[in-house]
Amino acid sequence: LLYTIKFESMAGVEKPQLNEVFAALSILYKNQSRDKSAIETASSYLTKVQQSIWAWELADSILFQNKGKEYSHFGATTLRNKIQKEFRELPEASHISLRDSLLKHLELFKQGEAIIVTQLSLALADLALQMPAWNTVITDLLTRFSPDSKSWDVLLECLTVLPEEVGSRYLKLGAARREEITTLLQSHSDTVFSFLEFVMTNSGVLTSPDLTYIHVFRCWGSWLVLGEFNTKAVAQGKILCRIFDIVINNPSTHPCYEAACDAICSATYAMEDLHVNRELALQVVPRLSSLQAPLHTAISEDNQDVVNSIARIVTEAGESLIGPLTKTPGKDLGELGIVSLILSAIKYPDYTVAEISFNFWFQLAENIYRAPDMSIVDTYKPVFVELLNVIIKLCELPEDFEEASSDEDDFLEFREKCNDLLKDVVYIVGIRGVLELLLQELEKTAEWPRTESLLFCSACVIKILSSNDTDIVYRYLTAVLAIQPTVNMNLRIISIKLMGHCAEWVTANEQILNHVLQKILSEMQEKHLAGHCMTALERLCQSGSQVLQAHTELLLQIVEQAVDVSNSVLTQFVECVVGVCCYHPLDKQGQYLTMIANRPLTSLAKNPDDPIKDIDCLSSIFRGYKGDVAPTDTHPLQAVFVAAWPHLSRALVTCVGSVNNVERVCRAIRYGLRGVGQRTPEILEPLAASLVQLYTIKPHSCVLYLSSVIVDEFSTDKRLEEGLLGLFSALAPKTFEILSAPHGLERNYDTVDDFYRLCSRYIQHLGPRLSNSGILPHLVDMATSCLALHQKDAQSSAIKFIDLVLHRASVEKCVPCLEQMKRKGQDMVSTIVAGIAGGHPSSLLSDLAILLHDLLIAFQEEARAWLRASLTTIPTGLYVTPKHIEELYHNLTAASTQPRDTARFCKEFNQCFT
Numbered sequence: 001l002l003y004t005i006k007f008e009s010m011a012g013v014e015k016p017q018l019n020e021v022f023a024a025l026s027i028l029y030k031n032q033s034r035d036k037s038a039i040e041t042a043s044s045y046l047t048k049v050q051q052s053i054w055a056w057e058l059a060d061s062i063l064f065q066n067k068g069k070e071y072s073h074f075g076a077t078t079l080r081n082k083i084q085k086e087f088r089e090l091p092e093a094s095h096i097s098l099r100d101s102l103l104k105h106l107e108l109f110k111q112g113e114a115i116i117v118t119q120l121s122l123a124l125a126d127l128a129l130q131m132p133a134w135n136t137v138i139t140d141l142l143t144r145f146s147p148d149s150k151s152w153d154v155l156l157e158c159l160t161v162l163p164e165e166v167g168s169r170y171l172k173l174g175a176a177r178r179e180e181i182t183t184l185l186q187s188h189s190d191t192v193f194s195f196l197e198f199v200m201t202n203s204g205v206l207t208s209p210d211l212t213y214i215h216v217f218r219c220w221g222s223w224l225v226l227g228e229f230n231t232k233a234v235a236q237g238k239i240l241c242r243i244f245d246i247v248i249n250n251p252s253t254h255p256c257y258e259a260a261c262d263a264i265c266s267a268t269y270a271m272e273d274l275h276v277n278r279e280l281a282l283q284v285v286p287r288l289s290s291l292q293a294p295l296h297t298a299i300s301e302d303n304q305d306v307v308n309s310i311a312r313i314v315t316e317a318g319e320s321l322i323g324p325l326t327k328t329p330g331k332d333l334g335e336l337g338i339v340s341l342i343l344s345a346i347k348y349p350d351y352t353v354a355e356i357s358f359n360f361w362f363q364l365a366e367n368i369y370r371a372p373d374m375s376i377v378d379t380y381k382p383v384f385v386e387l388l389n390v391i392i393k394l395c396e397l398p399e400d401f402e403e404a405s406s407d408e409d410d411f412l413e414f415r416e417k418c419n420d421l422l423k424d425v426v427y428i429v430g431i432r433g434v435l436e437l438l439l440q441e442l443e444k445t446a447e448w449p450r451t452e453s454l455l456f457c458s459a460c461v462i463k464i465l466s467s468n469d470t471d472i473v474y475r476y477l478t479a480v481l482a483i484q485p486t487v488n489m490n491l492r493i494i495s496i497k498l499m500g501h502c503a504e505w506v507t508a509n510e511q512i513l514n515h516v517l518q519k520i521l522s523e524m525q526e527k528h529l530a531g532h533c534m535t536a537l538e539r540l541c542q543s544g545s546q547v548l549q550a551h552t553e554l555l556l557q558i559v560e561q562a563v564d565v566s567n568s569v570l571t572q573f574v575e576c577v578v579g580v581c582c583y584h585p586l587d588k589q590g591q592y593l594t595m596i597a598n599r600p601l602t603s604l605a606k607n608p609d610d611p612i613k614d615i616d617c618l619s620s621i622f623r624g625y626k627g628d629v630a631p632t633d634t635h636p637l638q639a640v641f642v643a644a645w646p647h648l649s650r651a652l653v654t655c656v657g658s659v660n661n662v663e664r665v666c667r668a669i670r671y672g673l674r675g676v677g678q679r680t681p682e683i684l685e686p687l688a689a690s691l692v693q694l695y696t697i698k699p700h701s702c703v704l705y706l707s708s709v710i711v712d713e714f715s716t717d718k719r720l721e722e723g724l725l726g727l728f729s730a731l732a733p734k735t736f737e738i739l740s741a742p743h744g745l746e747r748n749y750d751t752v753d754d755f756y757r758l759c760s761r762y763i764q765h766l767g768p769r770l771s772n773s774g775i776l777p778h779l780v781d782m783a784t785s786c787l788a789l790h791q792k793d794a795q796s797s798a799i800k801f802i803d804l805v806l807h808r809a810s811v812e813k814c815v816p817c818l819e820q821m822k823r824k825g826q827d828m829v830s831t832i833v834a835g836i837a838g839g840h841p842s843s844l845l846s847d848l849a850i851l852l853h854d855l856l857i858a859f860q861e862e863a864r865a866w867l868r869a870s871l872t873t874i875p876t877g878l879y880v881t882p883k884h885i886e887e888l889y890h891n892l893t894a895a896s897t898q899p900r901d902t903a904r905f906c907k908e909f910n911q912c913f914t
Contacts, residue, residue, distance in 0.1 A: 015054045015057075016049055016052065016054055016058065018058060018061055018062070020045075021046070021049055021058055021062065022062075022067065022071065024042040024045045024046050024049075025042075025046065025070060025071050025074055027039060027041075027042040028042045028043060028046065028070075029070040029071075030070075046074070049078075050078050050081065050082075053089055055078050055082055056079070056082055056089070056090060056094075056098075058075075058078075059074075059075040059076075059078040059079045059082070060075070060079070060101055061075075062074065062075035062078075063075040063076060063079070063105045063108070063120075064104075064105075064108075066108060066109075069112075069113050069116070072109070072112070072113070072116050073113070073115060073116050073119065076105070076116050076119035076120050076123065077119050079102070079119075079120070079123045080119045080120075080122050080123040080126065083098075083123050083126045083127050083130070084122075084123075084126045084168075084170050084171060085170060087126075087127075087130050095127070095131050095133070095134075098127060099124075099127060099128075099131070099134060102120060102123055102124045102127065103124070103140075103144060105120050106120050106121070106124065106145075106154050106158070107151070107154075109154075110145075110150060110151050110153070110154040111150065114157075117153070117154055117157050118157060118161070121154070121157040121158045121160075121161050122161050122165065124158055125158065125161045125162040125164075125165045126165055126168070126171060128162065129162075129165055129166065129171055129173060129177075129181055130171065130173065132177070132180070135184060137162070137184075138159075138162075138184075138185070138188035138191065138192065139188070139191075141155055141158055141159065142155070142191065142192075142195060145158075146195060149202075149205045149206060152199060152206070152212055152215070153211065153212055153215050156199075156212070156215035156216060156218075156219045157215060159192055159195075159219050159222075159223075160215065160218050160219040160222045161222075162185070163185055163222050163223055163225075163226040163228060164222050164226075166178055166181055166182060166185075166226065169914075172838060172879075172913055172914060173879070173914075174879040174880075174911065174912040174913055174914060175911040175912060175914070176879065176912060177879060182226070182228075185223075185226070185228045186227075186228050189223060189228040189229050189230065190230060190233070192219075192223060192228075192229075193220075193223070193229050193230070193233060193234070193237070196216050196219060196220055196239060197237055197238055197239065199212060199216055200213075200216060200238050200239055200242060201238065210254075210255040210256055213242075213256045213259070214255075214256050214259040216239065217239070217243060217256065217259040217260055217262065217263040218259060218262070218263070220234075220239050220263055220266070221262055221263045221265075221266030221267075222266075224266045224267060224269075224270045225266045225269055225270060227270070227273070227276075231270060231276065231277040231279055231280035232279045232280075234267075234280055235279045235280045235282070235283040235284075236283075239263075240267065240283060240284070242260075243260040243263045243264055244260075244264065244287045244290070246260040247260050247261055247264060247291070247294070247309075247310075247313070248287075248290045248291065248293075248294055251294045251297070251298060251303070251306045251309075252298075252303060252305055252306045252309075257309070258309070261309040261310075261312070261313060264284075264313050265312060265313055265316045267280060267284050268284060268313065268316040268317040268320050269316055269320060270320075271284060271285075271317070271320040271321065272319075272320040274323065274324070274333065278333075281320075281321070281333055282333070284317070285317070285321070285333055285335050285338070288313070288314060288317055288335075288337070288338060288341065289335075289337050289341075291310050291313065291314065291341060292341060292344070294306065294310065295307065295310045295341065295344055295345060296344070298310070299344075299347070299348050304348070304350060304353070307345060307348045307350075307353055308352075308353055308356065310341075310345055311342070311345035311346065311348075311353050311356045311357065312356055314338055314341040314342050314345060315342055315345075315356050315357045315359075315360045317338055318338050318339065318342055318357075318360045318364070319359065319360050319363060321333055321334070321335070321338065322360075322363050322364060322367050323367075325338070325339065325364065325367075326364070326367040326368055326371050326376060327371070329376060329379050329380070330379070339364075339383055342357050342360060343383070343386055343387065343390065345357070346390055346394075347390055347393075349393075349394075351394045351411060351414045352414075354390065354391075354394055354414075355414060355417065358417060358421060361387065361421055361424060362420075362421070362424060364380070364424075365384075365424035365425075365427055365428060366424075368380060368427075368428060369427060377428055380428055381428055381429055384424075384425045384428040384429050385429055385437065387421075387425060388422075388425050388429065388434065388437065388457075391418050391421065391422065391425070391457065392438075392441070392450070392453050392454060392457055393453075394414075394418075395415050395418055395453040395456055395457065396449040396450055396452070396453040397449050397452055397453070397490055398449070399449065401490060415456065418457075418460070419460045422434075422457055422460045422461050423460075423461065423464070425461075426461050426464060431461060431464055431465050432465075432469065432472060434461055435458060435461065435462065435465070435472050435476075436472070438454050438457055438458045439458075439472070439475060439476070441454050442454050442455070442479065448487065448488040448490070448491050451491060452488070452490050452491050452494050455480070455491070455494045455495060455498055456494050456497075458476060458498060459494065459497050459498040459501045460501075462476065462498065462501050462502055463501045463502070463503075463504070465505070469505075470505070470509070473502055473505045474512070476498065476502070477499065477502060477506070477512060477515075477516065480495035480498055480499060480519075481515055481516070481519050483495045485522075485523075485526070489528060489529075492523060492526075492529060493528075493529065493532050496520065496523055496529060496532045496533055496536050497532060497535075497536065499516050499519065499520065499536050500535060500536030500537075500538075500539040500540070501539070502516075503536075503539040503540045503542065503543035503544070504543045504544075506540060506543075506544075507540055507543045507544025507547045507548065508544070508547075510547070513540075513544075513547070516540075517537075517540075517551065517554070520533045520536055520537060521533075521554075521558075524558070527564045528564075530562070530563065530564045530565045531564070531565040531566055531569045534558070534562065534565050534569050534570065534573045535569055535572075535573075537555070537558065537573060537576075538569075538572055538573045538576045541555070541573075541576035541577060541579060541580050542576055542579075545576075545579045545580045545582070545583060546583050548580050549580060549583045549584065551580075552577075552580055552581060552584065552592060555577045555580060556577065556592060556595050556596060558573075558577075559573070559574055559577055559596055559599065560595075560598075560599055567613045567616055570617065571616050571617055571619070571620040572620070574596060574617055574620045574621060574624065575620040575621075575623055575624030576624065577596065577624075578593065578596065578620070578621055578624030578625050579624050579625075579626055581593060581596075582625060582626050582627040586627075586629065586633060586634075586636055589627060589636035590634070590636035590638075590639060593621060593625070593636050593637060593639075593640050594639060594640060596621055597618065597621055597640045597643065597644065599614075599617070600613075600614035600615070600617040600618050600644075601614075601618075601643055601644065601647065604647040605647075608647070608650055608651075608654065609654060611647065611650075611651045611654065611655070611665075612651075612655070612661050612664055612665075614647075615647070615648065615651055615664060615665055615668045616664060616668070618640075618644050618647075618648075618668050618672075619664070619667055619668035619671055621637070621640060622637060622640075622641070622668065622671035622672045622674070622675045623671045625637055625675055634679075635675070635676045635677075635679050637672070637675045637676050638676050638679050638680065641672040641675065641676050641680060641683075642680060642683075644668075644672065645680075645683055645687075648665060648668060648669055648672075649686065649687070649690050651665045652665055652666075652690050652691075652694050653690075653694075656694060656697055656698050657698070659700055659702075662694070662698070662700045662702060662703075663700070663702040666700075666702040666703065666705065666706040667702070669687070669706060670705070670706050670709045673709055673710065673713050674709065674713070677713055678713060678714060678716070678717060681714070681717070681720070684710065684714055684720065684723065685723065687710070688710070688723065688726075688727045688730075691703050691706065691707060691727070691731075692727070692730040692731065695730075695731055695734055696734060699734050699735070699738055699751070701748070701750040701751040701753070701754040701755070702754070703731070704731065704735070704751065704754035704755050704757070704758045705754040705757065705758075707727060707728075707731060707758050708754070708757050708758040708760075708761045710724070710727070711724055711758070711761040711762060711765055711766070712761055712765070715761075715765035715766055716765075721766060721769065724762075724766065725762075725766065725769055725770075725773075728758070728762055728770075728775075729775075731758075732775060735751065735755050736778065736782070738751055739751065739752065739755070739782060740782075745782075745785060745786060745789055745794075746789065749789070749791040749793065749794040750794075752786055752789065752791075752794035752797065752798065753793045753794045753796075753797045754797075755797075756783060756786070756794075756797035756798045756800070756801045757797050757800075759779055759783075759801045760797070760800050760801045760804055763801065763804040763805060763808065764804060767804075767808055767812075767814070768814075771808060771814050771816045771817050772816055776805075776816055776817070776820055777820055777823070779801070780802070780805060780820045780821075780823075780824050781824065782798075783798040783799075783801050783802050784802075784824050784827050784828050784831060785831075786798030787799065787802075787828060787831040787832060787835070787848065787851075788831050788834070788835065788839065790840065790841075790844065792843070792844060795844060795847065795848075796847050799847045799848065799850075799851050802828070802851060803851060803854060805817045805820065805821060806821055806854055806855070806858055809821045809858070810857075810858040810859075821855075821858075821859075822859070822862070825855060825859060825862065825863065825866050826866045826869065826870075828851070828855065828866075829852065829855060829863065829866040829867055829869075829870050830866075830869075830870040830873070832848045832849075832851065832852045832870075833867070833870035833871060833873070833874070834870075834873075835848050836848070836849075836906045836909055836910055837874045837880075837909070837910070837913060838910065838912075838913025838914070840910070841914075842907050842910050842911070842914070845903065845906050845907055845910060846903045846907075848906070849899070849902045849903040849905075849906040849907075850899045850902065850903065852867075852892070852902060852906070853892075853897070853898075853899045853902040854899075856892065856893060864893050867889060867892065867893065868889065871885050871888065871889055879912045879913060880912050880913075884909070884912065888905060888909050891905045892905060892906075
């Protein structure tokens with residue numbers, strides 16, 4: 001049937017026929033054969049229908065015909081999306097008829113599918129928010145639907161989503177309209193609350209009271225979170241009592257249990273503003289203690305759903321009461337029983353429950369840290385000691401744990417989060433106190449999972465310990481050095497990690513350093529431990545490069561013989577070893593660097609077709625060198641870079657098909673050039689030729705980035721100017737071709753970023769030559785277009801280039817630059833104003849605002865005229881008035897306005913469109 005349908009272009013004038021839409025929906029939802037091609041064709045057609053101007057009428061007709069759940073859901077979703085994202089398509093004269101139609105649809109589906117009712121309710125809410133003339137929305141809904149109990153569920157759904165949609169990021173309402181809506185909702189809050197209480201009182205007339213209770217609880221929570229209700233009335237109301245009754249007495253068995261838990265969470269969230277909602281808090285906090293019994297029952301019955309729900313409730317309450325808990329602990333609303341409840345909940349033997357509470361512990365520790373009365377630390381020290389014991393238990397590895405198992409990724413992520421939490425425990429209990437407690441537990445335990453967990457917790461915090469605290473670190477190192485190769489592999493891994501975390505102390509104590517090195521080298525013989533050993537050695541190198549200078553030969557031997565380690569671990573280790581080499585005399589440095597480079601260079605000579613790992617190793621050598629070399633001295637890296645160049649040049653050809661690999665080759669060359677600078681001019685010509693050839697075949701943006709480094713390093717040599725300009729002339733045409741294509745800028749953000757970084761280098765170092773070339777107008781034109789991009793790096797690179805051109809125009813009085821800035825000034829300002837007026841999110845406005853400020857300073861009256869002309873294009877009405885625009889113009893052009901003020905004014909104005 002689908003293939004007999006005549007699909008018209010949605011951009012055309014002809015309206016799609018309703019029977020065609022139904023036919024496509026039938027294939028999508030009723031097609032028994034599940035013909036993939038037919039389904040894809042139908043889906044594509046329906047997407048075009050939804051995007052067309054005809055979707056408004058078609059969706060409305062589909063809903064009125066009500067041929068089935070799938071059809072009606074399509075119609076409701078289409079209407080909601082059109083109202084939410086394309087409301088301006090609809091003439092203002094049609095708003096009232098659309099409203100009336102939606103209300104009729106809600107009447108029609110009041111006993112229908114909940115998913116359709118929800119979409120229609122969202123559509124009505126989004127319409128009301130964008131229709132200021134409909135300021136009686138709450139009254140109209142109550143008048144229309146409240147008399148009939150069969151319509152209560154529809155009414156409650158509408159009242160629930162209305163306050164929730166106020167904060168929708170899809171609706172560009174503006175701050176003023178959102179404030180207006182909030183005021184409107186607040187003015188009707190007592191009426192809505194009274195209706196909810198009425199429904200609870202008269203639930204006997206309902207055929208499905210539990211379903212209605214769920215709607216009541218959701219609506220109650222929605223208005224409470226938005227801050228619309230008078231919480232004094234809420235505190236004394238029936239709903240609060242009912243939701244606690246369900247959670248306390250009917251855990252998980254009651255159909256409304258989940259909705260009741262969500263409602264209590266909404267109440268605890270509202271308690272955060274105690275100045276307004278103190279009465280509510282005084283009613284909620286005492287009731288929370290009643291959750292202790294159902295919590296213990298749930299833990300004993302291994303009912304994780306209930307444990308999760310109660311943990312969420314008490315954690316939300318704890319976060320809202322952080323102020324009283326740290327200012328008046330044990331008094332008034334600073335009820336320490338809440339903290340005890342949270343501790344009880346996270347003792348459940350599943351780490352996902354504990355994760356719920358992490359933010360609470362972070363906030364609690366931070367507020368204790370800021371408390372003026374430090375005696376509060378003593379109050380909470382036993383709590384954090386108990387928290388430490390819970391963390392130790394939860395961090396225990398399963399008996400069958402394998403580090404490479406992807407099934408354990410979430411658990412390993414949890415352990416990393418515990419790393420941060422343990423730092424807060426250290427602040428409250430004290431670093432020595434924590435380590436002493438862990439040591440005491442180590443002495444008492446024999447099971448490897450608990451021992452491993454204790455060492456893991458110790459490794460997380462021991463690096464905080466001062467290098468002067470020799471006794472306690474010595475006891476730890478004595479313990480791990482005594483671990484035998486016969487113990488569980490996970491225990492050996494954590495012992496190696498702990499030695500690495502003690503690096504600062506180990507490198508300050510040469511005697512123990514030798515023992516640690518011997519232990520690590522011994523463990524390195526085990527295939528599964530080699531990578532961990534190398535990471536530990538890396539930490540030692542980072543903490544005491546100068547101390548490890550005496551062990552350079554040993555480190556070089558490890559690099560030469562390293563096997564069974566990942567590429568990332570090896571390259572990081574090589575970088576650290578290079579740092580150790582920097583403490584030797586220059587001749588020794590060159591000798592050692594050549595030895596390190598011997599491994600990747602030999603491998604490249606043998607396996608030129610698989611070069612990436614070896615090139616990464618060379619990259620780490622170049623990046624890791626931090627020595628000071630006088631201009632007259634031979635650079636220790638020079639011989640390595642010259643030897644590596646043929647391999648790097650060949651890799652640019654062999655890796656041309658892989659963006660990632662080309663980037664890694666270019667990165668190695670980049671670090672090499674940064675290291676040796678102008679000492680290798682003989683490489684410049686073949687390098688430039690290779691880059692141009694590569695960019696012609698595959699225009700990878702990293703070629704542009706590397707070219708900007710070349711300009712940085714070689715532009716001071718006047719003999720190389722022509723060659724550098726030739727490089728730009730060779731790269732620019734291909735780049736213009738890419739970026740000038742349809743959607744070229746939006747699809748090639750990296751190219752925009754790297755190209756204008758390159759242009760900025762030429763303006764900085766070869767400004768006069770580039771300014772007088774014929775390419776400058778094209779560069780300025782495209783940079784102006786880039787101001788509209790919604791990607792920070794690309795936009796920022798273009799802005800920096802324009803700023804440099806502006807500097808040459810206004811400060812250095814460069815005539816060609818001045819001409820280009822005046823030619824494109826109006827376009828630049830217009831693009832910036834369009835961004836301020838809702839075209840850009842606030843996060844992208846700072847750089848644009850500063851550019852606008854610079855233009856106003858540089859061109860004075862001319863720039864003010866550009867600004868005035870651009871501001872007149874902003875449509876006035878619901879969100880922005882002529883007064884707003886005039887105030888913005890005055891603020892931006894005031895003589896006292898600084899760049900940061902311009903950014904602030906632009907962001908404030910932008911809020912009218914968010």
